[in-house]
Amino acid sequence: xxxDEATVRRVARLARIAVGDNExxxxxxxxxxxxxFVEELSELDVTDVEPLTSVTPIRLPxxxxxxxxxxxxxxxxxxxPAREGDFYVVPKVxx
Amino acid sequence: MSELTxxxxxxxxxxxxxxTFTSSELTEAHIAAIEAARALxxxxxxxxxxxxEMAKASDAKLQKGEGGPLEGIPLGVKDLFxxxxxxxxxxxxxxxxxxxxxxxxxxxxxxxxxxxxxxxxNNDEFAMGSSNETSAFGPVANPWLAGNTxxxxxxxxxxxxxxxxTAGVLVPGGSSGxxxxxxxxxxxxxxxxxxxxxxxxxxxxxxxxxxxxxxxGRCSRWGIVAFASSLDQAGPFARTxxxxxxxxxxxxxxxxxxxxxxxxxxxxxxxxxGRSVKGLKIGVPKEYRVEGMPAxxxxxxxxxxxxxxxxxxxxxxxxxxxxxxALPAYYIVAPAEASSNLARYDGVRYxxxxxxxxxxxxxxxxxxxxxxxEVKRRVMIGTYVLSAGYYDAYYVRAQKVRTLIKRDFxxxxxxxVDAVLTPTTPSAAFAIGSKGSADxxxxxxxxxxxxTVNMAGLPGISxxxxxxxxxxxxxxxxxxxxxxxxxxFALGAVVESSxxxxxxxxKWW
Numbered sequence: 195x196x197x198d199e200a201t202v203r204r205v206a207r208l209a210r211i212a213v214g215d216n217e218x219x220x221x222x223x224x225x226x227x228x229x230x231f232v233e234e235l236s237e238l239d240v241t242d243v244e245p246l247t248s249v250t251p252i253r254l255p256x257x258x259x260x261x262x263x264x265x266x267x268x269x270x271x272x273x274x275p276a277r278e279g280d281f282y283v284v285p286k287v288x289x
Numbered sequence: 290m291s292e293l294t295x296x297x298x299x300x301x302x303x304x305x306x307x308x309t310f311t312s313s314e315l316t317e318a319h320i321a322a323i324e325a326a327r328a329l330x331x332x333x334x335x336x337x338x339x340x341x342e343m344a345k346a347s348d349a350k351l352q353k354g355e356g357g358p359l360e361g362i363p364l365g366v367k368d369l370f371x372x373x374x375x376x377x378x379x380x381x382x383x384x385x386x387x388x389x390x391x392x393x394x395x396x397x398x399x400x401x402x403x404x405x406x407x408x409x410x411n412n413d414e415f416a417m418g419s420s421n422e423t424s425a426f427g428p429v430a431n432p433w434l435a436g437n438t439x440x441x442x443x444x445x446x447x448x449x450x451x452x453x454x455t456a457g458v459l460v461p462g463g464s465s466g467x468x469x470x471x472x473x474x475x476x477x478x479x480x481x482x483x484x485x486x487x488x489x490x491x492x493x494x495x496x497x498x499x500x501x502x503x504x505x506g507r508c509s510r511w512g513i514v515a516f517a518s519s520l521d522q523a524g525p526f527a528r529t530x531x532x533x534x535x536x537x538x539x540x541x542x543x544x545x546x547x548x549x550x551x552x553x554x555x556x557x558x559x560x561x562x563g564r565s566v567k568g569l570k571i572g573v574p575k576e577y578r579v580e581g582m583p584a585x586x587x588x589x590x591x592x593x594x595x596x597x598x599x600x601x602x603x604x605x606x607x608x609x610x611x612x613x614x615a616l617p618a619y620y621i622v623a624p625a626e627a628s629s630n631l632a633r634y635d636g637v638r639y640x641x642x643x644x645x646x647x648x649x650x651x652x653x654x655x656x657x658x659x660x661x662x663e664v665k666r667r668v669m670i671g672t673y674v675l676s677a678g679y680y681d682a683y684y685v686r687a688q689k690v691r692t693l694i695k696r697d698f699x700x701x702x703x704x705x706v707d708a709v710l711t712p713t714t715p716s717a718a719f720a721i722g723s724k725g726s727a728d729x730x731x732x733x734x735x736x737x738x739x740x741t742v743n744m745a746g747l748p749g750i751s752x753x754x755x756x757x758x759x760x761x762x763x764x765x766x767x768x769x770x771x772x773x774x775x776x777x778f779a780l781g782a783v784v785e786s787s788x789x790x791x792x793x794x795x796k797w798w
Contacts, residue, residue: 197673209628209672210635210649211665212657221669224729228670231730232617232683235690245688246695249519249746250506250771254548269390273639282637285648 197225293318294475298362298532301478305351305361312361316344316405319363323476328447328798329430331471333368334376334409343405359539360403365477367468368409369416370396371512379514380424381414383634383659385641393512394544395523402539407477411467414661416488416516419735421466423663427451428721429466431459431496432474432794436760440797447798454721462492469496472526473794479527479536483513485520486619487739490751493526494713494764497753497791499533500526504771505746506551509544517626520743530752530781534558561775562782567601572706576612577738586712589755593710593765596787607706609697614690615741620733621674621687628671666729695745702770708780711738713764717757742768750777752784753791762791
């Protein structure tokens with residue numbers, strides 16, 4: 195399952211990472227090297243094996259559906275790269 | 290006052306309680322040591338004013354005979370832990386000068402118990418790396434040098450750390466490389482780390498320090514920058530087994546804010562140090578005898594087994610048949626989780642933003658400039674293995690393999706084995722710039738002995754056990770049953786005392 199340059203571009207797009215044309219061949223090589231490394235797993239028979247979902251045998255706790263924090267827009271927005279009042283500012287999304 | 294930095298954490302604690310010296314004196318000694326060691330690049334942010342304030346508050350308590358279990362003890366914090374009002378970057382450009390408005394649970398508990406914060410420590414970007422070379426702040430110099438290294442030349446090379454490897458300057462391991470280097474160089478009495486595939490134990494082995502990754506769920510992950518959530522655990526670094534036991538007691542505990550944190554009492558780990566190991570059954574897994582393993586690592590491993598036998602433990606050969614699949618499975622599971630966790634860095638709510646012609650190109654430009662090459666590689670691999678058509682072939686298969694790896698350990702522990710003994714790393718520390726530049730997999734192989742432990746969620750400790758032929762520290766790893774860190778501290782203390790005092794890295798920087 196070798197990764198070609200079109201796949202690199204598609205994955206970069208899915209991952210929302212801008213990739214320059216000059217980087218694509220190099221990235222394809224690196225991704226292929228990692229995929230070749232993990233290829234070893236295909237020799238194992240895992241037909242009746244359940245995928246592991248938790249290493250601890252403890253059931254996830256439930257909590258009441260209550261607001262326990264919040265109400266402090268200053269804290270929430272204090273690290274915003276761009277803000278106006280109590281809002282984050284982003285490039286125009288809807289025309 | 291420089292000798293105060295040579296104390297162990299336990300000695301410092303006792304000295305503070307006896308009022309032989311004050312926390313302010315102890316803290317000043319460390320601040321001075323940090324200033325004199327900036328060339329090592331262990332700290333990415335020094336917080337001396339905060340440290341002085343905290344030390345003063347501790348002294349006031351100590352004077353009245355009050356204070357917590359870590360009252361007045363100066364520590365370093367890996368830059369993956371969110372610290373309120375103090376810049377936290379995960380050593381990535383994408384977090385820019387992010388100042389959290391909250392404190393991670395683990396660090397909050399350290400401050401609750403009286404510890405003093407000296408600053409934030411370097412690490413691989415988002416903890417992705419085994420050498421601390423992927424950090425946006427640059428590499429860290431290991432305070433250890435090989436016996437034949439020209440110290441003056443190494444010192445001169447520190448001005449350009451990225452190429453200092455040619456002068457024999459070594460990596461401190463990773464990802465918690467700032468933590469391991471700072472503890473080894475006497476720039477703090479202990480430090481926090483995180484371990485997703487070996488990021489506490491491997492750097493501990495490379496620097497002659499002790500590091501423990503507790504059982505998954507033992508420490509809260511709340512407020513720690515996430516890498517791979519099903520594998521990440523916080524743990525301490527220190528210069529003795531006892532010191533890590535003291536620190537873990539403060540760091541561990543149930544936290545309702547982390548649903549995977551486990552609600553079982555935290556034992557007095559320090560009491561386990563010095564406990565008899567007589568009658569304990571120690572497994573030595575034959576699958577860890579990997580091809581090309583240096584003879585000195587094999588020899589140290591045998592020596593470790595002999596020490597434990599001499600202390601009354603029984604050594605048995607065991608089999609963990611799926612060991613060789615752990616690393617490939619890890620390089621599917623960890624990047625998959627990382628690609629999901631790192632989706633939050635979008636340039637909107639915090640961190641850096643790089644403009645674009647529309648919102649998608651703003652995301653893409655921000656992430657292209659903000660992430661380093663190793664992080665991009667892993668996010669892309671993770672995105673690929675989770676994408677339609679590949680999910681079952683890669684991700685689900687890797688999670689099934691993870692079940693098999695865990696089952697290997699379950700079987701061994703069910704047969705009466707109390708702990709497993711292995712080398713921590715396949716080699717001693719290597720030179721900066723010497724690995725992984727052509728093929729990323731070369732670097733990944735560093736974690737071959739540590740990664741199984743994360744995959745199975747078990748506790749693992751690395752204890753310095755000897756020196757290589759080049760006079761560099763080597764570590765042994767002990768792996769325990771879930772939530773049985775106490776047995777690891779007891780066994781670790783035996784390895785530590787049997788190995789005897791290792792030389793300390795003399796100041797050359």
